[in-house]
Amino acid sequence: MSGSNGLWAQRVEVSYALMRITTGLMFAFHGVQKVFGVLTTHAPEVGSQVWIGGVIELVAGVGIALGLFVPLLAFLASGTMAVAYTQFHWKLAFDERILPGVNKGELALVYAFLFLFVAARGSGIWSLDRWRKRRAA
Numbered sequence: 001m002s003g004s005n006g007l008w009a010q011r012v013e014v015s016y017a018l019m020r021i022t023t024g025l026m027f028a029f030h031g032v033q034k035v036f037g038v039l040t041t042h043a044p045e046v047g048s049q050v051w052i053g054g055v056i057e058l059v060a061g062v063g064i065a066l067g068l069f070v071p072l073l074a075f076l077a078s079g080t081m082a083v084a085y086t087q088f089h090w091k092l093a094f095d096e097r098i099l100p101g102v103n104k105g106e107l108a109l110v111y112a113f114l115f116l117f118v119a120a121r122g123s124g125i126w127s128l129d130r131w132r133k134r135r136a137a
Contacts, residue, residue, distance in 0.1 A: 020065070020118055020127075034053065074119035
């Protein structure tokens with residue numbers, strides 16, 4: 001029985017690493033769009049709040065994908081998405097616009113909670129954080 005538990009734990013670790021890497025890269029791509037105006041029709045003004053959010057998305061996304069400083073960067077990414085949801089989607093309207101399906105904020109809300117989970121869980125396998133810890137030991 002312990003063999004199957006070990007296999008299950010390994011699958012969980014691999015699945016988590018794949019999720020962390022994939023969402024980190026997706027988040028970084030949103031940052032590339034905002035910072036460099038790549039594959040978008042609207043590039044925000046340099047130094048604007050949206051552009052600064054793009055810098056956070058780019059830096060945090062790459063760091064999360066690489067598994068570097070994951071708790072800190074994922075917490076920052078989570079907060080950034082909470083602000084994005086509240087300020088740009090929900091806008092504190094206490095009517096039907098509070099619903100993510102109405103205000104088009106589903107992705108921001110999912111990212112906020114996903115990155116909060118990643119911040120709590122940490123880097124996991126296939127991460128530069130794990131490599132740095134092993135090297136330091």
